[in-house]
Amino acid sequence: MKGHLEKVPQRIGASWRYRKVVEETKNYGWHRHKEYEIAIHRHFEGRCFIGHHEVEICHNNMVLVGPNLPHAIYADKVKPGARCETHIIWFRKEWIDQLIISCHELEPLKQILKDASQGVLFSPHVAENIVQTLDANHDLPAHQQLLGLFNVLGLLIDDKDRRILSNPIKISNEDAETITRVERAEAYLQQYYAQSVTANDLAKHLFISESSVRRLFQKHYNESYSQRLKKIRLNVACDLLMNTDLPINLIVEQVGYDNQSNFNRQFKTYKRVTPREYRNSTKHIRKR
Template identity: 60%
Template sequence: MKGHLEKVPQRIGASWRYRKIVEGSKSYGWHRHKEYELAIHRHFQGCCFVGHHQSNIQHNHMVLIGPDLPHAMFSNTDGQHTQCETHVIWFRKDWVQQLIACCHELDPLKRLLSNASHGIQFSTDTAERAAQLLAGVIDMPPHQQLTTLFSLFSLLLEDKQAQQLMSIVTTNIDDELANERIGKSEAFLMKNFANDISLNDLGNHLYISESSVRRLYQKHYNESFSQHLKKIRLNVACDLLMNTHLPINIIIQKVGYDNQANFNRQFKAYKQVTPTAYRAAMSKI
């Protein structure tokens, strides 16, 4: 689920890029960027995938996605909308870091951008205000375009209803060692989720005890190691059901299950539908 790297063309003489896209339907498979992406989806319904998180797109669905975080967006094909309107902003990590370093007033952005590595969804009210703010921005002089971006940053920081998409609890966000362990843990699980992984295996990989692994997951994910591993496996299964024609018994093996009844039970508890029904529903998107 890494997604292909999509290059964002830069505007000459500009530090960031904005596009308004209007299309009859939306179908963007797994991809990622080196830049931060802020997207506002309007006037249509569909599905939004950010990493291992899936949510429904409704009018004024707004997400902030960090660099190299795979994501995909699809509109429903139910005929209820005549056009899909998307406002997208991209800005480079090195540029915004330098900006924050020079302007202490922008320090609150540090935490927001750090959380974006796991995706953030904003309220529909913030999305509406952001869309209004961006109206006509392309025709503005460059200095006004930049101040509009700063105003947009302010809207994001003021949104008290913003939600982390991938359920990472951000306590101790400045704990570099803990964050490094989380990163190594995720990389290890994504590489080995199809195998029989134990707490001891992960502890040996991170050079910490099993009890330390338990505390790490409870603190940063607010769930157990086994719960987190199960979510990874089931979300990868969702990806395979949606994007391949592999038989379900093969998918089960690929995501680390050896019992179809157990897989079906856990999948239905997680997605409220059977694997077969999920594949059928996703094929219509």
Template identity: 60%
Template sequence: MKSTLERVPQRIGASWRYLKITEDTKNYGWHRHDEYEIAIHRHFNGTCFIGHHQSDIKHNHMVLIGPGLPHAIYSNQEDDFDCCETHVIWFRKEWIESQINNCHELFPFKNLLFDASQGIQFSPKTAESVVQLLSDVLDAPPTKQIAILFLIISLLIEDKDSAKLTNLMTPSSEITPSSINEKIIKTDIYLSQNFDKDISLKQLADHLYMSESSVRRMFKRHYTESFSQHLKKIRLNVACDLLMTTNLPVSLIIEKVGFDNQANFNRQFKAYKRVTPKVYRESTQRT
């Protein structure tokens, strides 16, 4: 998928940035940041795309997104709500890593930051607690503001109901722990750039300098599905985004996402979304 890089303006004299956004609808196409992002969506229903993971948004939907990870957020146009409320926190990778390196108490947060390369979702209870901490944060003196951020980090660490959006693989004999994230990122980049082509497991294995059997194990452990299943989901998720945000003919969308014929696309799409592409577009089309 293609995404735009959004620059986050830094607050002068502050190590992090917080913004509360209220608007009638949410319609944020694919974008990414150089910073870590914590986002809490409240008082509306919608759809959230993070990487190639798709989930429904309900009140107090809270996620941690790593630097460079594409994501998109849409509210349900047909729902009746007063406004869409989002609380967003950004902080730089270099800054938080320096804090962890110099503060032993923050070491547990390192694991969450590692998992954030795929996205993490937190419990609604944690989301509500974080929103309460943020209620008057911008009116507080700088020392209290940074203290509040560390309190928020402690809540994320303590959340026993948080969930990685994609399970990380465990090391195999061919892949060392230090190279796991590199292989995963390289795989995601390759698939995001080539999903519309007729690519094979062998081509990916050659790209990663791995054997086909090792790539199969990587998909089973990390993505919990086969290469072909994962590639199909990528194509269908991109098709969902195009149906939702463009007026392109379905025949052109099929071509753009790499399906070989319309009958196969319609069959796979309905199995995945439980509706036809036409019905999906009619129910989610944004104005």
């Protein structure tokens, strides 16, 4: 599952990036970053896929994901009266490597970052402490926020209960072939989601039958081909609503819909708010 490469917007005058996202539900397909990513998921239950490893999510689930490691996350159940909350920190490999060279006190971080190539799961109490640090620091000047990041890195080092999300099971030739097909299918949809692509189109691309395509999606994603395509389109729409000022009718066209009423209906079912409400609710995030 190679996943599409997401570009992390950089803050002027800052060496790292922090974002807090609060939304009605959470369904992000396979993606990756050039940066390290720390993600803390709160107030919902679901599934997180990191590489070929699946993690059950509960409150204060916290993972460290290495550069270019594909990952995906899906919410299954949100706490009553709450919304999905995610705290995300990104930092570049070159930057953290130089920081460790300059600050010998951070030497223990080297192994943690090495393990991040497989994903690292941290303790819920550490996640809670980090959230409190981030909430207290995000309105402070940039140099004081950096001190908060140092505190976060220290908490990572001190967590003795962290574990690596590795998969020691040898992959059979059949499994490896399936994984390759899933990666190619995902890449195909990421490239052509804005077009009228069908399961038959994908079957021809993969040189398999249409029924095999449908079984592939049901087995790997536990959802149909059409559901997967819809999620990709709506996730791209969410990104455009959050990070651009494009009119909604143009976003509808760019993500492959030819009927705005249908788009609005599917978007509200997926995110539990209208596209306009989603854009308004995420305006504060764009400032981060």
